[in-house]
Amino acid sequence: MALRITVIGTGYLGATHAACMAELGFEVLGMDVDPEKITALSAGRVPMYEPGLSELLLKHVVGHEGSTGRLRFTTSPEEVAEFGDVHFICVNTPQRKGEFAADMTYVDAALDALAPHLRRPALVVGKSTVPVGSASRLAERLAALAPAGEGAELAWNPEFLREGYAVGDTLHPDRLVVGVRSEHAERLLREVYATPIAEGVPFVVTDFPTAELVKTAANSFLATKISFINAMAEVCESAGADVVQLSQALAHDARIGGKFLNAGLGFGGGCLPKDIRAFMARAGELGADQALTFLREVDSINMRRRSRMVELAREQCGGGFLGRRVAVLGASFKPNSDDIRDSPALNVAGQIQLQGAQVTVYDPKAVDNARKMFPSLAYADSAMEAVEGAHVVLHLTEWQEFRELDPVAVGAVVAERRLVDGRNVLDGARWRAAGWTYRAMGRPV
Numbered sequence: 148m149a150l151r152i153t154v155i156g157t158g159y160l161g162a163t164h165a166a167c168m169a170e171l172g173f174e175v176l177g178m179d180v181d182p183e184k185i186t187a188l189s190a191g192r193v194p195m196y197e198p199g200l201s202e203l204l205l206k207h208v209v210g211h212e213g214s215t216g217r218l219r220f221t222t223s224p225e226e227v228a229e230f231g232d233v234h235f236i237c238v239n240t241p242q243r244k245g246e247f248a249a250d251m252t253y254v255d256a257a258l259d260a261l262a263p264h265l266r267r268p269a270l271v272v273g274k275s276t277v278p279v280g281s282a283s284r285l286a287e288r289l290a291a292l293a294p295a296g297e298g299a300e301l302a303w304n305p306e307f308l309r310e311g312y313a314v315g316d317t318l319h320p321d322r323l324v325v326g327v328r329s330e331h332a333e334r335l336l337r338e339v340y341a342t343p344i345a346e347g348v349p350f351v352v353t354d355f356p357t358a359e360l361v362k363t364a365a366n367s368f369l370a371t372k373i374s375f376i377n378a379m380a381e382v383c384e385s386a387g388a389d390v391v392q393l394s395q396a397l398a399h400d401a402r403i404g405g406k407f408l409n410a411g412l413g414f415g416g417g418c419l420p421k422d423i424r425a426f427m428a429r430a431g432e433l434g435a436d437q438a439l440t441f442l443r444e445v446d447s448i449n450m451r452r453r454s455r456m457v458e459l460a461r462e463q464c465g466g467g468f469l470g471r472r473v474a475v476l477g478a479s480f481k482p483n484s485d486d487i488r489d490s491p492a493l494n495v496a497g498q499i500q501l502q503g504a505q506v507t508v509y510d511p512k513a514v515d516n517a518r519k520m521f522p523s524l525a526y527a528d529s530a531m532e533a534v535e536g537a538h539v540v541l542h543l544t545e546w547q548e549f550r551e552l553d554p555v556a557v558g559a560v561v562a563e564r565r566l567v568d569g570r571n572v573l574d575g576a577r578w579r580a581a582g583w584t585y586r587a588m589g590r591p592v
């Protein structure tokens with residue numbers, strides 16, 4: 148009989164994983180403690196912007212015309228325990244307030260809610276990003292709480308999906324990593340991922356701590372790559388060199404590669420910033436803090452980008468923000484997402500407003516979220532509305548829509564034609580040809 152899958156936690160990761168498991172042909176039950184989320188998902192509504200996810204839900208959620216009916220949602224851990232053979236824990240691990248360490252409250256709560264109901268053999272699979280050592284601790288807890296005893300086993304299977312590409316990344320992963328303690332657990336996970344594996348995806352079988360570390364190491368490497376090129380951008384600015392050309396030239400070396408080598412305003416979001424901090428905190432607990440001191444530098448280079456953007460904006464405003472109107476294009480932490488967690492764009496917008504500017508923000512998808520979190524900023528319904536009367540336009544999140552703006556049309560409604568490109572992707576020559584002062588980060592004036 149085919150395995151039955153459950154997914155605990157239905158945020159970006161969980162909702163996507165549940166829908167993709169149904170797409171692979173499994174019967175799936177998703178669970179969340181938030182009844183509003185469950186109602187929305189059951190109606191095929193995704194509580195965030197994630198391209199392709201809503202369509203996938205509607206294709207599989209029970210009760211929708213023409214759906215496969217393979218996917219259901221619940222708030223009941225008892226139901227989950229009764230239903231599933233493989234339970235994926237997909238809850239988030241945010242940064243603890245006032246500390247660098249990861250907050251494990253939701254992972255612990257998910258296990259504590261599920262385990263006491265596990266009466267029959269089951270594999271509990273952690274997918275959340277956790278401090279190394281968590282899986283061993285959770286395995287002990289599972290053994291202590293589950294009535295099934297040794298029949299209830301733990302495995303670790305970190306997730307590498309990117310927001311905005313969550314469905315594609317889940318259905319076509321570039322690798323699958325599983326941390327297991329038995330052949331049985333490995334066999335079950337091979338069965339779950341039989342389809343992508345059949346398509347030639349590398350399947351790495353390892354122990355718990357290595358599986359946990361693959362995820363934190365991967366995100367740390369990506370963050371380091373971004374901060375490396377942003378450090379080069381600082382040097383380029385001082386030397387009169389061009390970081391975009393530098394990055395392109397570096398990318399020709401296949402050992403370096405061009406991905407995650409775009410200089411600009413730096414990284415944000417719910418993963419990279421908090422993951423490198425949690426990693427440093429965990430290394431400290433393990434007595435290996437020296438190994439990761441470079442991540443402190445990675446973090447501070449990244450935060451310096453935001454201050455640099457404020458400086459560039461101030462310069463373009465003639466040395467001060469008082470009485471100046473600033474248009475901010477972009478609020479999400481990256482394009483194709485409505486996620487504003489640790490958004491560099493909103494951080495800059497907030498700083499500039501505090502320094503006296505009148506700031507109007509526009510984003511294709513994230514305005515509602517931004518308004519809730521930063522109610523004192525002004526928001527526009529379109530890019531053209533945001534730029535009206537602006538003394539400077541800041542391009543802070545690289546949505547495709549902003550690349551398509553017509554410099555002549557925008558130039559007709561602003562107070563002054565001044566643009567700072569925080570993502571180095573706009574066509575500077577085109578803007579300059581339309582009479583704009585175009586300023587980028589790490590590029591010659």
Ligand code: UGA
Pocket residue numbers: 276306307308309310311366369373406407408409410411412413414415416417418419480481482
């Ligand atoms: C990141 C990782 O890329 C995923 O592999 C991982 O699974 C995920 O975290 C997670 O831990 O859950 P995500 O946070 O969705 O994914 O965003 P990224 O696409 O990695 O972008 C992160 C930030 O880096 C964005 O603010 C982006 O604008 C910035 N970035 C990216 C740059 O500034 N320069 C670049 O060259 C690339």
